[in-house]
Amino acid sequence: MELANRPRRLRSNPLLRKMVRETRMDPASLVYPIFVVEGENKKEEIPSMPGQYRYSIDRMGEKLAELLDAGVTSVMFFGIPAQKDEFGSGAYAPDGIVQRALASAKREFPSIYRVADLCMCEYTSHGHCGILCGQEVDNDKTLEYLAKIAVSQAQAGADMVAPSDMMDGRVSAIRKALDQNGFINTPVMAYSVKYASAFYGPFRDAAGSAPAFGDRRSYQMDYHNRREALKEAALDIEEGADIIMVKPAMAYADIIREVRTLVDVPVAAYSVSGEYAMIKAACAAGFLDEGQIVSEAAACAYRAGADIYISYFAKELAAYMKEGKLG
Numbered sequence: 001m002e003l004a005n006r007p008r009r010l011r012s013n014p015l016l017r018k019m020v021r022e023t024r025m026d027p028a029s030l031v032y033p034i035f036v037v038e039g040e041n042k043k044e045e046i047p048s049m050p051g052q053y054r055y056s057i058d059r060m061g062e063k064l065a066e067l068l069d070a071g072v073t074s075v076m077f078f079g080i081p082a083q084k085d086e087f088g089s090g091a092y093a094p095d096g097i098v099q100r101a102l103a104s105a106k107r108e109f110p111s112i113y114r115v116a117d118l119c120m121c122e123y124t125s126h127g128h129c130g131i132l133c134g135q136e137v138d139n140d141k142t143l144e145y146l147a148k149i150a151v152s153q154a155q156a157g158a159d160m161v162a163p164s165d166m167m168d169g170r171v172s173a174i175r176k177a178l179d180q181n182g183f184i185n186t187p188v189m190a191y192s193v194k195y196a197s198a199f200y201g202p203f204r205d206a207a208g209s210a211p212a213f214g215d216r217r218s219y220q221m222d223y224h225n226r227r228e229a230l231k232e233a234a235l236d237i238e239e240g241a242d243i244i245m246v247k248p249a250m251a252y253a254d255i256i257r258e259v260r261t262l263v264d265v266p267v268a269a270y271s272v273s274g275e276y277a278m279i280k281a282a283c284a285a286g287f288l289d290e291g292q293i294v295s296e297a298a299a300c301a302y303r304a305g306a307d308i309y310i311s312y313f314a315k316e317l318a319a320y321m322k323e324g325k326l327g
Contacts, residue, residue, distance in 0.1 A: 018324070023303045027071035027321050031115060031268075032314035034075055035206055036060055036101040038082040048202035049273055050280050052312055054080060057097075057104050064109045071318040076115040076162065076310060077101050081123055087131065088123035092148040099156035106157035115189065116158035118149050118174070119165045127211035129165040129219065137219060139167050146170050147177035154183040162245070164191040166219045168235075175240035187242035189268060189308075193229040193255060196220035199248045199274030206273065229255050230262050237263060243308065248272040250297055253304040260305025268308035269301040276312040291316070295326040 010020050035054040037044065042056035055063060067075065079098035081090035090096045102114050120142070121129045130142030142165065150161045161178070163170050171190050178186050196217045221228055233244045242265060246256045249269035260267050275297065283290040294313045301309055311317060320326040 088120035171239035202273035
């Protein structure tokens with residue numbers, strides 16, 4: 001048969017396939033989320049996330065060393081305080097769990113790039129992401145506290161802050177507070193497109209952050225909506241966001257692509273706890289090959305337009321990239 005165009009020609013050899021690959025990945029684009037807990041000598045496996053742990057600060061370095069050895073140089077810190085209150089004061093306390101973790105990482109692992117998740121749900125007694133007025137989260141009152149948290153985290157050693165609360169106007173409030181306190185070069189990676197998702201279930205188990213009543217649908221996005229995602233991303237860029245995040249990643253590749261087309265700043269995608277748990281469960285049952293499925297899921301996010309990939313599989317992905325299996 002006479003065919004001028006045969007796409008299979010460029011698939012005939014593994015070296016050729018890599019040469020013409022459209023989506024390329026690098027370990028420098030990976031971010032690993034770590035859970036830090038109060039106490040000493042703790043490494044507690046998270047039941048809903050096999051292979052993931054909560055670390056006390058004195059043992060956190062074990063994981064950070066592993067990540068650096070694998071080529072993962074960026075870590076996002078989540079804190080689990082011993083005490084909670086209605087104002088989430090542990091989130092902005094100078095001696096809070098994340099503040100001490102950031103300071104320790106800066107001292108012991110200066111080559112780690114430290115991203116601080118900025119939210120209140122792990123720290124409030126009611127489990128919501130802000131200050132309550134009755135049964136509702138008071139958006140504007142919460143902004144004051146988010147700004148305090150951002151400054152506290154930057155003072156403790158955060159290289160970047162990542163607000164995940166989904167309050168309107170939070171990026172502007174955080175940017176203003178950072179600048180006024182001398183942190184003009186501290187970037188803000190905004191959870192701009194954060195859907196109210198069932199994929200977060202294992203994280204709430206890991207962080208003890210489930211709301212005591214109601215849910216978060218009045219501030220996190222409705223997963224039926226696409227145009228709203230573009231509106232949120234555009235607003236956050238206007239307010240000073242340096243990086244835009246889409247969360248979750250796996251079921252939202254269409255949104256990653258839409259946001260990538262709209263914005264001219266880096267785009268991050270967060271492969272969340274539910275994605276991790278599903279892959280682990282399917283692979284433990286023998287239904288899927290972990291290395292292949294983890295690589296495919298990551299490639300999907302990058303192909304959709306993500307520049308940064310936040311994943312509990314970051315260490316494994318870095319190894320696959322180094323081995324030439326991915327990237």
